Amino acid sequence: MSQPRNRWIVQIVLVLAVLAFVGVSVIPIIGAFNNTPSSTQNPASTRGTLPSSDLKSKLEDEVRGYELVLQREPENQTALKGLLQARLQLLSQKEKSEVKPADIQVVIEPLEKLAKLNPEKSEYSVLLAQAKQQIGDREGAAQAYRSILSTKPGDLKALQGMVALLISQQRPEAAIGLLQETLSKAAQANTIQPGSVDTVAVQVLLGSVHASQKRYAQASSVYDQAIKKDPKDFRPVVAKAMLLKQQGKDADAKPLFDSAAALAPAQYKDEIKKAATASSKPNPAVAPTPPLESTPK
Numbered sequence: 395m396s397q398p399r400n401r402w403i404v405q406i407v408l409v410l411a412v413l414a415f416v417g418v419s420v421i422p423i424i425g426a427f428n429n430t431p432s433s434t435q436n437p438a439s440t441r442g443t444l445p446s447s448d449l450k451s452k453l454e455d456e457v458r459g460y461e462l463v464l465q466r467e468p469e470n471q472t473a474l475k476g477l478l479q480a481r482l483q484l485l486s487q488k489e490k491s492e493v494k495p496a497d498i499q500v501v502i503e504p505l506e507k508l509a510k511l512n513p514e515k516s517e518y519s520v521l522l523a524q525a526k527q528q529i530g531d532r533e534g535a536a537q538a539y540r541s542i543l544s545t546k547p548g549d550l551k552a553l554q555g556m557v558a559l560l561i562s563q564q565r566p567e568a569a570i571g572l573l574q575e576t577l578s579k580a581a582q583a584n585t586i587q588p589g590s591v592d593t594v595a596v597q598v599l600l601g602s603v604h605a606s607q608k609r610y611a612q613a614s615s616v617y618d619q620a621i622k623k624d625p626k627d628f629r630p631v632v633a634k635a636m637l638l639k640q641q642g643k644d645a646d647a648k649p650l651f652d653s654a655a656a657l658a659p660a661q662y663k664d665e666i667k668k669a670a671t672a673s674s675k676p677n678p679a680v681a682p683t684p685p686l687e688s689t690p691k
Contacts, residue, residue: 450487456480471511478504495529502526509538516542520551527559535559547576547583548591550599557599566607573600594620598633605637613637628657632666639669 460477463470481500485493502525509518523538536559542552553576560569573596580591601616614637620630635650651670655663 446487450484453480453484453487457484469507469511471508474504474508474511478508498525498529502529509541513541513545516546516549516552520555523552523555523559532559532563546590547579548596550592550595553596553599557603561603561606566603569603570600573603594624594627594629597623598629601630601633601637605640610637610641626657628654628659628662628666631657632669636669 457477457480460473460480463473464477467473478501481504485497485501488497502522505518505522505525508515509522512518519538519542523535526532526534526538536556539552539556539559542549543556546552553573556572557569560566560572576591576596577593577600580593580596583591584593597616597620601613601620604610604613604616614634617630617634617637620627621634624630631650632654635647635654638644638647638650648670651666655666655670658666
């Protein structure tokens with residue numbers, strides 16, 4: 395199995411469905427940047443020691459400070475990142491029900507600048523797409539994903555996000571077409587830039603989309619192709635096991651779960667065992683999906 399290229403997708407647990415790949419919640423955005431060191435003192439480090447009101451006041455002061463810097467230097471990336479993180483920390487102080495579009499909009503502004511200034515870092519564009527989807531700007535979200543895929547057709551974060559967006563718009567055929575096109579061009583892309591398209595991961599995602607539409611035979615066939623392509627890769631094995639379990643075929647799923655647990659890196663073995671022993675509660679509306687990347691970078 396090829397060495398994975400980023401840690402973002404690793405946070406996806408085994409039982410997530412296609413529609414949950416990039417949720418409409420702002421939680422993934424907050425979580426991503428809480429793990430990013432700030433150029434100044436990280437507000438997250440003081441979160442446990444400051445009362446909520448004091449922390450809010452401190453963060454608001456930081457926001458004003460970064461805004462003053464950006465008035466003089468609009469493209470100062472240190473200030474943009476600091477502003478983004480401070481605003482995300484303020485956002486995390488609120489209950490989900492309290493978050494309004496205006497709260498997300500102030501996160502979008504620095505994200506747009508950072509995405510433009512760092513086109514090679516797809517994380518900014520993915521987070522921008524998530525934020526736009528959060529406020530209902532689906533076309534803006536789609537444009538952000540397309541901007542990544544135009545230069546990095548194998549970017550799994552963008553592919554997952556775009557697929558989730560299309561599924562949420564009741565456009566499964568468009569999602570399938572996107573993934574099939576990615577697979578058809580994978581060999582050429584990997585010739586130009588080796589490892590740029592994780593074919594097995596794309597196949598697993600394609601199978602999950604088929605399963606979300608109750609096309610179990612097609613999903614199983616795609617998983618079988620992926621297993622044949624790389625018999626040592628646990629991802630399509632556990633995907634097929636979960637597909638069978640979803641259909642109530644626990645006896646057929648068990649040997650696949652066992653095989654997947656034997657093949658998987660240590661950090662996934664417990665999750666696979668939990669998935670294997672969990673009670674079967676089929677939900678034909680969505681498809682359970684394994685992590686698309688096996689280990690952090």
